[in-house]
Amino acid sequence: MSSQLSADQPAGRERFAARDAEVPLRHPDRFFIDGRWVAPATPASFGIVDPATEELYYRVSLAGEADMSQAITAARTAFDRTGWSLLAPAERAEWVHKLAEGLRRRADDAGLLWTRQVGVLQTMAVASMARVGATYDFYADLAGDFAWEVRHTPMQGGFGVVVREAIGVVGAIVAWNTPASLIAYKVAPALVAGCTVVVKAPPEAPGEAYVLAEVAEEIGLPAGVLNVLTADREASELLVRDPRVDKIAFTGSSAVGKRIAGICGERIARYTLELGGKSPAIIFDDYDLDTAAKALAAAECTLNGQVCASLTRVIVTRDRHDAFAEALGSHFGAARIGDPFDPAAQIGPLAMERQRDRVESYIQQGVAEGARLVSGGGRPKDFDRGYYLEPTVFAGVDNLSTIAQEEIFGPVLSVIPADSEEHAIELANQTVFGLNASVFTNDIDRAYYAARRIRSGTVGHNGFRSDPRMGVGGFKQSGFGREGNREGLLPYLEPKSVILDELPAGYGPHL
Known part of the structure; x- marks a missing residue:
């Protein structure tokens, strides 16, 4: 069957079979917040158009100020008032492994969405989506070898230890070209570190983020640890500005990255930026x-x-x-x-x-x-x-x-x-x-x-x-910080020096 849509083959009359498959999403009209699918506060939506046919594929709801605030509240509460960040890294790693398994089960769905949303070749989409789970497994495995606590002898004597603790609530904002992998290199290390996350999906390609949310729901990931919604730039900026968000992890254009860095600089929020190139x-x-x-x-x-x-x-x-x-x-x-x-x-x-x-x-x-x-x-x-x-x-x-x-x-x-x-x-x-x-x-x-x-x-x-296992990132205006490898975990952690008069009773890692 020819792939060309010419005057002799009107668009919509002769198609490849996969294009007739139903949209593999259960709730594109809702947001995944605090462990459940919630209705949007406003009727705003965005139409995703198949770039090969120029036909509407599906519509997704767009978050407004109230929706974004609700997602941030859920992530903040999960970090401050539940035991997620206090779990042993190995326990959080088990959850991340479960996400990896679920994403492998949904690889075909994510690949279909990727192709129909942005036009990536299906052969590449299928192969790439099958590997996304490996990123989650990589960070889950890293939890067992990472130096979460390092003993020191303070200059004044006594007991000293440098611990690395979760940075807090993370806002993850990704571009539309490869959303599944971009989300993985933010969500996986953030969860292993003990952070909670608000994923802001791109309106042009939100499907892969919603597949992740459906997997999180299926495995019973604790409520508020992962929240997913779709928003345009105005609502996205609310995520960047909100003082309850400790860190922004962004992939996209250098122009937007500069704005994010400026906003974060005003309130001394942490950020990593993976930006453009030439x-x-x-x-x-x-x-x-x-x-x-x-x-x-x-x-x-x-x-x-x-x-x-x-x-x-x-x-x-x-x-x-x-x-x-x-x-x-x-x-x-x-x-x-x-x-x-x-x-x-x-x-x-x-x-x-x-x-x-x-x-x-x-x-x-x-x-x-x-x-x-x-x-x-x-x-x-x-x-x-x-x-x-x-x-x-x-x-x-x-x-x-x-x-x-x-x-x-x-x-x-x-x-x-x-x-x-x-x-x-x-x-x-x-x-x-x-x-x-x-x-x-x-x-x-x-x-x-x-x-x-x-x-x-x-x-x-x-x-x-x-x-990416060696780390990716840029010099100059191509970004700030690194994703992938051990370097990709560090931006989600804050080092803390603890100096005591003597060794506490029963001390052990992750006390």
């Missing part, structure tokens, strides 16, 4: 151009180019620039555009009409500023519905131009000429961002030398490389 890939002269072009083209198809860590600035020496640009344009331009449920598709639609409009405006600006369009740049001719856009490659891009400096968040790659290896590294660092990077070379020592000089949270070798 990540460079440097192609050194000893590396095969066609091999590099294939790798970068394939990577940019991921999530249809809507990845904050995408390697969108490709830097190559001037004498090889034209040959590489043509190779990249050939490989990226050949990516099969298709319905995200088509197993043969390599790239699907952008998530929303406004997102496609945004990317198209950047393409127009790139042309206006003098960059050469090698491939793409328009809408595919064979699709009369859906937010599809051709994979696009620019050549001869000035590193200070708009398309080289601002995050586009779509399938657009810029090839930038460099005068030398040293100049390439300078260009790589000539940005306000520092989230990801890669170095293409056959010389491992050369790769390591360059990696240490690039100002970026992650630097890969010969391709897009990322490992």
Whole structure:
């Protein structure tokens, strides 16, 4: 069955079977607060549109001020007046393992939602959702090895111990492109630490958060420990401003991250920010151009180019620039555009009409500023519905131009000429961002030398490389703090020094 929705195949007449499945959510019209599904205080709602067909998929209720306050109250009460934060870490870990098991059972549902909400290829969605539970298991397992308490000998004598205690109530705010994994890297460490959480789901893609809430209900997670609602920016800001919220964990744009940091700074609230990027890939002269072009083209198809860590600035020496640009344009331009449920598709639609409009405006600006369009740049001719856009490659891009400096968040790659290896590294660092990077070379020592000089949270070798188990996060305006690994647990804990005259009777860890 063809994935193309053309004049000969009207949208809605010929579909992939999965698109006809019912929405796998029990209560999109309610919020999960204090362990139960509650009706919203106002009738406000948001319509989620399938980006491949432009048809309404389902509607979700939007939280107002009263709803947000109710969720925060539930989380605050659960933290202050129940024994959740006082449980031994191993006991909290058992709950987190149960969440992992439940999410694995619901992986197909979450994958369906992800595809229909934002257009991610179903093949990727199924594989990725099956792994989300592993994040919860990772943090649950970490609870057994983590140094929650460390004995010291105070300078004045007596007994000393540094304990790490839960930071309190956490507001988790995530972007729409990969909500399930973004939620996991906030909720899992927060719960293991002993925090309680309010998850603010994105209106464009709330389904995965609601699946998590349904799992929490099924396993009997104590009331108020996890609360889930959907809200727009106005209500989200209430979560950030509320003094009952001790920490904000945010993934999204750098512009919103700056506002969150400013608000948190006013009241000295804790925060971690995983923000945007404009990540460079440097192609050194000893590396095969066609091999590099294939790798970068394939990577940019991921999530249809809507990845904050995408390697969108490709830097190559001037004498090889034209040959590489043509190779990249050939490989990226050949990516099969298709319905995200088509197993043969390599790239699907952008998530929303406004997102496609945004990317198209950047393409127009790139042309206006003098960059050469090698491939793409328009809408595919064979699709009369859906937010599809051709994979696009620019050549001869000035590193200070708009398309080289601002995050586009779509399938657009810029090839930038460099005068030398040293100049390439300078260009790589000539940005306000520092989230990801890669170095293409056959010389491992050369790769390591360059990696240490690039100002970026992650630097890969010969391709897009990322490992959340090692921690992810950015330099400069790409964020503050880290998620993943042990580093991802620390932001949910406060160290406390306890100094006593002598060893308390019956002292032991988690007294």
